[in-house]
Amino acid sequence: MTRKIYVPADSCxxxxxxxKVAASLELQLGPEFNVIRNGSRGLFWLEPLIEVESEQxxxxxxxxxxxxxxxxxxxxxxxxxxxxxxxxLTEEIPELKCQQRLSFARLGITDPLxxxxxxxxxxxxxxxxxxxxxxxxxxxxxxxxxxxGRGGAAFPTGIKWQTVLTTEASQKHIVCNADEGxxxxxxxxxxxxxxxxxxxxxxxxxxxxxGADKGFIYLRSEYPRAxxxxxxxxxxxxxxxxLGNNIAGSDKCFRLELRIGAxxxxxxxxxxxxxxxxxxxxxxxxxxxxxxxxxxxxxxTIVNNVxxxxxxxxxxxxGAEHYQSFGLGRSRGTLAFQLAGNIKRGGLYEFAFGMSLRxxxxxxxxxxxxxxxxxxxxxxxxxxxxxxxLWDTELDYEAFATIEAGIGHGGIVLFNQDVNLAQxxxxxxxxxxxxxxxxxxxxxxxxxxxxxxMDRIIARQSTDQNLELLDDLCDTMELGSLCAMGGMTVIPxxxxxxxxxxxFHSGAQSRD
Amino acid sequence: xxDDQLKHALAELAMAHRDQLGGLMPLLHAVQKQYGYIPExxxxxxxxxxxxxxxxxxxxxSFYHQFKSRPQGxxxxxxxxxxxxxxxxxxxxxxxxxxxxxxxxGESSDDGLISLDSVYCLGLCSHGPAVRVDDELYVQxxxxxxxxxxxxxxx
Numbered sequence: 001m002t003r004k005i006y007v008p009a010d011s012c013x014x015x016x017x018x019x020k021v022a023a024s025l026e027l028q029l030g031p032e033f034n035v036i037r038n039g040s041r042g043l044f045w046l047e048p049l050i051e052v053e054s055e056q057x058x059x060x061x062x063x064x065x066x067x068x069x070x071x072x073x074x075x076x077x078x079x080x081x082x083x084x085x086x087x088x089l090t091e092e093i094p095e096l097k098c099q100q101r102l103s104f105a106r107l108g109i110t111d112p113l114x115x116x117x118x119x120x121x122x123x124x125x126x127x128x129x130x131x132x133x134x135x136x137x138x139x140x141x142x143x144x145x146x147x148x149g150r151g152g153a154a155f156p157t158g159i160k161w162q163t164v165l166t167t168e169a170s171q172k173h174i175v176c177n178a179d180e181g182x183x184x185x186x187x188x189x190x191x192x193x194x195x196x197x198x199x200x201x202x203x204x205x206x207x208x209x210x211g212a213d214k215g216f217i218y219l220r221s222e223y224p225r226a227x228x229x230x231x232x233x234x235x236x237x238x239x240x241x242x243l244g245n246n247i248a249g250s251d252k253c254f255r256l257e258l259r260i261g262a263x264x265x266x267x268x269x270x271x272x273x274x275x276x277x278x279x280x281x282x283x284x285x286x287x288x289x290x291x292x293x294x295x296x297x298x299x300x301t302i303v304n305n306v307x308x309x310x311x312x313x314x315x316x317x318x319g320a321e322h323y324q325s326f327g328l329g330r331s332r333g334t335l336a337f338q339l340a341g342n343i344k345r346g347g348l349y350e351f352a353f354g355m356s357l358r359x360x361x362x363x364x365x366x367x368x369x370x371x372x373x374x375x376x377x378x379x380x381x382x383x384x385x386x387x388x389x390l391w392d393t394e395l396d397y398e399a400f401a402t403i404e405a406g407i408g409h410g411g412i413v414l415f416n417q418d419v420n421l422a423q424x425x426x427x428x429x430x431x432x433x434x435x436x437x438x439x440x441x442x443x444x445x446x447x448x449x450x451x452x453x454m455d456r457i458i459a460r461q462s463t464d465q466n467l468e469l470l471d472d473l474c475d476t477m478e479l480g481s482l483c484a485m486g487g488m489t490v491i492p493x494x495x496x497x498x499x500x501x502x503x504f505h506s507g508a509q510s511r512d
Numbered sequence: 513x514x515d516d517q518l519k520h521a522l523a524e525l526a527m528a529h530r531d532q533l534g535g536l537m538p539l540l541h542a543v544q545k546q547y548g549y550i551p552e553x554x555x556x557x558x559x560x561x562x563x564x565x566x567x568x569x570x571x572x573x574s575f576y577h578q579f580k581s582r583p584q585g586x587x588x589x590x591x592x593x594x595x596x597x598x599x600x601x602x603x604x605x606x607x608x609x610x611x612x613x614x615x616x617x618g619e620s621s622d623d624g625l626i627s628l629d630s631v632y633c634l635g636l637c638s639h640g641p642a643v644r645v646d647d648e649l650y651v652q653x654x655x656x657x658x659x660x661x662x663x664x665x666x667x
Contacts, residue, residue: 012636015649044638183594186635221578222634224647259534260541262576265632279536279562281575297533339638341599346638377595381632413637415599424595431632437575 002034005077006051006058008108010040010193011225012186018048020066025050028074039194041108042348043096049108051090054080060087095364100326101350102334103311104187107194113232115240118197124248126313130205131250138209139165142312144320146332150187151177151268151305152379152408153484154397160302163292164210167300172212174203175277175296175303178219178226179261179268182380184411187336188306190348192219192226195310196233197242200256202309204247205316206302207254215256216296218273221263230258265435269483270303272437283437284483305409307336326352331396339365341377341413351395358391361414371416375500377424379408381431382488384495385421405495421500426454428492436485443486446477450493457504467504470497519557521546526558536562536572540579549580577629585620585627587665589613590644594633597640601654605641606630608655612662626665 007013007022026035041049046062059080064073068085076083087093101107110117118124130138143158164172176199180188191199203215219227234256237243245253264282266272272282274296295301311333315323324332331353337360339346344366351360357376367373376386384405386393393399400407429450436443450473456466474490481487497504513521525542529535539558543550555569562569573579591606610616613628620627636642639651643661650661 011634011649012639012651015636015639015642015651180635181633183633184596184637185633186637189635222631222644225649259537262537262541262578263631264576276537277534279534279572281571340596341637341640343638381595411596411637413596413599419599424598427595427598435632 002032004034004036004053005029006036006038006108008040008048009037009112010047011189011223012044013040013047013049014225016047016063017066021048021050021064021069024066024069025074025077028069029078033078036111038110039106039108039112040190041090041096042104042190043093043345044347045345046087046093049087049090050077052077052080056089058090060090060093061085062087095345095347095349098364099350100334100352102314102323102326103198103307104191104195104336104348104350105314106198107190107348110195112194112196112229113236115197115236115242118195122317123197123313124201124242126316127201127204127242127248129316130208131248131252135165135209135211138205138316141315141320142209145315145323146320146327146330147308147311147315147323148331148397149305150307150311150335150409152182152406154407157304157308160292160304161206161209163290164212164300164302167293169300171214171297171299172210173296173299173301174206174210174212174215174309175274175291175301176203176215176217176309177268177270177273177303177305178217178223179265179273180223180306180409181220181265181268182382182409182411184340184377184413185338185380185409186340187338187348187410189223189226190336191306191310192223193229196230197237198310198313199230199306200233200237200243202312203256204242204254205312206304206309208252210300210302212302213253213255215254216277217256217258218261218267218277219258220261220267227258227260234258265431266437266485269437269485271483273303274301281437283439284485286482307409327396328352328354329396329398331398335395335407335410337395337410337412339412339414342368342370342416343414344369353394353396355395356392357386357395357412360395361391361412368414368416371418373414374417375415375419375421375424377413377415377492378411379406380411381428382484382491383408383411384491385424385499386495387499390499405491420503421496422454422458422503425493425496425504426451426458428489428496429454432485432489440480440482440486442477442480443482443489446473446481446486447489449473450477450489454493463505467497515553518551519553522551522554522557523561526561530561536564536569540573540576544579549583552581583620583624586625587646588627588629588644589662589665590629590631590634592632592634592636592640592642592644593630594637596633596637597642600640600652602641605653605655605658609658609662612659626662 049062051058148154271285276282432447529539615628643650
C-alpha cells in the first residue's frame with residue numbers, strides 16, 4: 001500500500017518553492033509514496049508545509065525549502081520520524097489547534113480537485129439537505145444562522161436572499177464576488193485554490209434558495225492559480241452531475257460560469273461588478289434599485305462574497321443553530337481573519353467573533369517579524385489605522401463601528417515603527433485616484449486634490465490650513481460619494497491623522 | 513499581418529463571443545492574449561458585432577488597467593504596492609526596480625523584453641513584497657532577489 005505525502009499547491013507555498021519540493025520528493029521517495037498536492041493549511045510562516053501520513057495522524061514538517069531536501073530529510077519523511085524541521089502532528093500545531101475551522105474545515109486536508117475526497121470529508125451534505133427543503137426553508141435556515149456578508153459590508157445574507165426569492169422574474173442569477181482586491185486579504189483565494197467545490201456547493205444552494213439556475217464567479221485576474229483551480233473544479237462538478245441538469249439526481253439544474261476581471265479594484269463594488277459582467281465599463285450605479293431586485297441584466301441577483309457563499313454548505317449540513325452558536329451579539333458564526341504585513345506568524349485564522357485584536361495579533365500570531373508594532377490597519381485599504389490604545393477592541397462588527405473602524409473582510413495588516421502614517425494617508429488618496437470609476441465628483445476629483453493636500457502636509461507647507469482643508473475634503477468625499485470607494489477612503493486618512501498626529505504636524509520630526 | 517487580415521481575425525474572434533452574456537470582456541481578454549495588446553482597429557471592428565459604437569468599446573478598453581493599447585514587453589513584471597507589501601518594504605523595492613530597469617510603471621524596455629507595472633495585491637500579504645512575472649509569483653522579494661529575477665528574464 002502506498003503512503004500519502006502532502007505538498008501544498010497553493011500560490012504562496014508555490015512562490016516559496018513547493019513545486020520544486022514536490023518534484024524532488026517524488027523523485028527520491030519512490031513508488032511506495034503518493035505525493036498529493038493539497039491546499040494550504042493557511043499557516044503561511046510554515047510554508048511549504050509538508051505532511052506525511054502516520055498511524056497517529058499526519059506529521060508536519062516545515063518550512064521545507066527545496067534546499068532542505070537531502071538524504072536525512074527523505075529518511076525522516078519515510079518513517080514519519082524526527083528531523084529539525086518536524087513540527088509533530090499537524091492538528092496539534094498550536095496556531096491551528098486553537099482555531100474554529102467551520103467554513104475552512106477541509107482546507108489543507110483534502111486534494112482540492114478530488115471530488116471523492118471532498119465528499120468523504122462532508123462535501124455536498126449541505127446540498128443534499130437543501131434538496132429536501134423548499135426554497136423558503138433554505139432561506140429561513142440562512143436567516144436563522146445570522147450569517148452576514150463576509151465581503152466587508154456585513155449585510156445580513158438571509159435578508160438579501162429573501163428579497164431575491166420574493167421578487168418575481170423569469171430569470172434570476174447568483175453572482176459570486178471573487179474580486180478580492182483588498183490588501184491584506186487572501187481568504188477568498190485560499191478557499192478557491194484550496195476547497196473550490198465548497199464555493200460551488202454554496203452557489204448551487206443559493207440557486208435552489210431563490211430559484212436561479214445560472215451563476216457566475218467574477219474572479220480578479222490577479223489570481224491566476226485560483227482561475228485554473230476553479231475552472232477545473234467546475235468541469236469536474238459538471239462531469240459528476242453536481243452542475244448542469246438534474247444536479248445530484250434531482251430535477252433541479254444549475255449552470256456556473258467563471259469570468260475574469262481586468263485589474264480594476266472598483267469592480268469589487270457590486271454594481272460595478274455587475275456592469276463588468278455585462279461587458280461594460282465598471283461604473284458604479286446609484287442604489288436603489290438594489291441588485292437583489294434589479295441586478296445582472298436587470299434581473300434579481302444575489303451578489304455574495306466567496307466566503308459568504310462557502311459558509312452556506314456548513315450551515316445547511318450542520319444546522320443554522322449550530323453555526324449561530326458561535327460568535328456573539330449580532331456577529332454570529334466565524335470570521336476568517338487574515339494576518340498580514342510585517343507579522344511573525346501570518347496566515348489564515350478562522351475564529352468565532354469576540355476575541356480582542358491584541359490577543360489575535362500578538363498572543364497568537366506573534367506580533368511583528370521585524371521591529372516593534374506601531375499601527376494596525378484592519379479591513380483593507382478603506383479600513384482604519386489603529387494605534388496601540390485601541391488594540392484591545394473586541395473583534396466584532398458592532399465594537400469596531402464604535403471606534404469608527406470596521407472589520408471588513410477580516411484582513412489585518414501590521415506595521416512596525418518605520419511606517420509614516422502621513423504617507424499612508426497620502427497613499428489612500430492616491431489609490432482612490434487610481435481606482436475611482438470616475439462617475440461621481442467627490443471621489444474622482446476629491447482623491448486627486450487629497451493627494452495634493454497630503455503632499456503639502458508632508459512637505460510641512462502651511463500645515464494648519466492644509467489639515468483644515470483635508471478635514472473639509474474628507475467630509476465632502478464621505479457625504480457626497482456614490483459608493484464606498486470615495487466614501488470610505490476617508491477612514492484610513494482620518495484615522496491616521498487622529499491617532500498618529502505626530503506624523504502630520506510641523507513640530508514633529510519627519511520620520512521618512 | 514495586413515490590416516485586412518487583422519480585421520478579419522478580430523471579427524472572427526468577436527463572433528465567438530457575440531452570443532455570450534457580457535461577451536465583450538472575454539473577447540478583449542482573448543484579443544490581448546493573442547496579440548499581447550488590443551490593436552487600435554479592434555474597437556471599430558468588433559463594435560458592430562456587439563451592436564455597440566466604437567466609442568463604447570474604446571470606453572471599455574480604457575477603463576481596465578489590464579487592457580493595453582500599445583504593444584507590451586515579452587514579460588510583464590508587476591510589483592505589488594498595496595499596504596501589506598508596504599509594511600514589508602515594497603516602497604524601496606519599487607524605487608530600486610524602476611532604477612534598475614530604467615522604466616517607470618506602464619513603460620516597456622526598448623528591446624521589447626520587459627514591461628513594468630504595479631499591481632494592487634496578489635493575495636500573498638504575509639510574505640511581501642510580492643512580485644508577479646507573467647503567471648509566476650515571487651514572495652519576500654528584496655533588491656537582490658529582484659536583480660536575480662530580472663537577470664533570469666534577460667539572459
